[in-house]
Amino acid sequence: MHLSHLDSLFWLLGLVGHLALLFVLLFRRRARRFPLFTAFVFCSVLSTVVLYLIYPSGSRRAYPYAYFYTYWGFVALNLVLQLGVVYEVASCVFRPLGGWAVDVRRRLIGLILLSVCVAIALAWLSSPRAYEWREALVMRGSLFSAALFAELFVGMTAHSVTAGLPWKTHAARIIQGLGIYSIFCIVVEAANSYFGLANGTTASMTMTRARMLLYLLCLAYWIMTLWRPEPKPEHPPDGIQSDLELLRQETVASLQTLRGKRRL
Amino acid sequence: MNERLYLFITLVVLLVTALTSVWIYYHRRARKLYGQSWESILARVTPIDKRNLRTVAFDLLGEADRLDRPDGPCELEASEIVELIGGFEGLRAIQKNCDALIDLACYCQRMYPEALVVAEALRLNAREIQWHLDRLDAAARNGSSRAAFGEYAQRIAAIYYLMTRRLVSLYEVAEMPGVQEVQISLA
Numbered sequence: 001m002h003l004s005h006l007d008s009l010f011w012l013l014g015l016v017g018h019l020a021l022l023f024v025l026l027f028r029r030r031a032r033r034f035p036l037f038t039a040f041v042f043c044s045v046l047s048t049v050v051l052y053l054i055y056p057s058g059s060r061r062a063y064p065y066a067y068f069y070t071y072w073g074f075v076a077l078n079l080v081l082q083l084g085v086v087y088e089v090a091s092c093v094f095r096p097l098g099g100w101a102v103d104v105r106r107r108l109i110g111l112i113l114l115s116v117c118v119a120i121a122l123a124w125l126s127s128p129r130a131y132e133w134r135e136a137l138v139m140r141g142s143l144f145s146a147a148l149f150a151e152l153f154v155g156m157t158a159h160s161v162t163a164g165l166p167w168k169t170h171a172a173r174i175i176q177g178l179g180i181y182s183i184f185c186i187v188v189e190a191a192n193s194y195f196g197l198a199n200g201t202t203a204s205m206t207m208t209r210a211r212m213l214l215y216l217l218c219l220a221y222w223i224m225t226l227w228r229p230e231p232k233p234e235h236p237p238d239g240i241q242s243d244l245e246l247l248r249q250e251t252v253a254s255l256q257t258l259r260g261k262r263r264l
Numbered sequence: 265m266n267e268r269l270y271l272f273i274t275l276v277v278l279l280v281t282a283l284t285s286v287w288i289y290y291h292r293r294a295r296k297l298y299g300q301s302w303e304s305i306l307a308r309v310t311p312i313d314k315r316n317l318r319t320v321a322f323d324l325l326g327e328a329d330r331l332d333r334p335d336g337p338c339e340l341e342a343s344e345i346v347e348l349i350g351g352f353e354g355l356r357a358i359q360k361n362c363d364a365l366i367d368l369a370c371y372c373q374r375m376y377p378e379a380l381v382v383a384e385a386l387r388l389n390a391r392e393i394q395w396h397l398d399r400l401d402a403a404a405r406n407g408s409s410r411a412a413f414g415e416y417a418q419r420i421a422a423i424y425y426l427m428t429r430r431l432v433s434l435y436e437v438a439e440m441p442g443v444q445e446v447q448i449s450l451a
Binding site: 096101102103104118121122125126127147150151154157158161162163164165166167168179180183186187190193194234236237240241243244245247248250251252254255258259261 | 268269271272273275276279280283284286287290291293294297298324325366367369370373374375376377378379380381382383384385386387388389391392419422423426427430433434437438439
């Protein structure tokens with residue numbers, strides 16, 4: 001099968017978009033703060049180039065699964081890096097001062113457990129229209145990861161707003177882009193599971209192109225928002241940190257004392 | 265279609281709808297929250313009789329919220345607490361005010377990220393109030409609200425009173441704009 005002009009254009013735009021984002025991350029020195037996100041973008045560049053190079057030979061009889069294994073190998077690597085990105089942005093958003101807030105930490109653990117359970121249920125319930133077990137496994141895995149990441153990113157957004165954490169930081173922008181993309185990925189993976197992954201299937205191709213288009217929009221969003229500087233906080237009054245820590249200790253201690261008080 | 269496929273499609277639709285709804289709701293909430301000034305947040309605080317609040321709180325805490333008073337005896341009867349707090353309506357007002365107090369702390373946090381630690385502690389206090397209110401609601405459903413009111417309402421009043429004190433201190437420490445208005449409104 002040959003790539004259509006539209007698919008080639010998406011491929012090219014994806015490569016250009018990732019290279020531009022990589023340039024922004026390195027040139028604007030965001031890579032130091034987001035090393036895993038940078039690695040995720042670099043992996044995307046690498047996979048685009050490698051897959052493009054091996055694509056013509058992928059159907060040769062000697063290496064019938066070369067493209068398949070390379071593609072899904074990169075997907076697995078991408079998955080691990082995305083998990084890293086989740087941790088990286090969660091650290092930036094939820095512990096800007098180096099420590100996890102008690103209530104946020106509990107909620108995040110709850111969110112992770114719930115997300116994993118729902119994603120497992122979704123993957124288990126799906127009945128992929130696949131020709132062999134490898135394809136079925138891959139389709140279930142893709143659905144699981146799409147559901148998991150969508151739930152994690154949306155949940156993180158909800159928690160960060162509830163906690164009143166900074167909304168216009170670079171970390172929040174990364175979450176916003178990945179969140180929207182991941183929600184759409186659930187639809188795509190569910191459709192792939194229902195209609196099958198066979199090359200050339202109209203539904204599969206349409207959904208894949210829609211996903212690529214959305215991802216390109218996300219890339220453009222990241223390039224723009226990561227290029228711009230973050231809103232800078234005000235210069236705090238001298239000695240504020242120790243005063244605030246004292247205030248925090250008082251607030252926590254008074255609540256604990258109150259819990260132990262009895263109304264006789 | 266078999267039953268399993270129905271379940272799968274239902275779960276996908278539910279999940280995507282839920283995630284999209286949550287996403288849109290929190291985006292709108294974030295826009296609203298970050299577009300607010302301290303004046304508009306403070307305007308959301310429902311006035312609560314400060315003298316009555318202090319009376320109920322001090323009955324449990326001891327004078328000057330030093331928290332060093334030994335347990336009991338509390339002098340206020342449950343009926344007096346009901347009257348001073350304003351019954352369930354007063355408690356609902358406190359619950360609503362907690363959201364405004366946390367938003368005021370978050371407003372400070374927007375300018376000084378260091379204020380995060382205090383905002384977190386206030387959130388824990390607000391959760392404790394919510395917990396007591398839930399217990400009170402459960403007691404009301406079981407028909408034992410009168411006896412429970414004194415216990416839980418006084419704790420709610422004491423926690424809320426301390427929250428207002430800490431928020432005022434936060435605004436003083438951070439030299440925030442509107443510190444005087446916050447003092448007048450809450451202290």
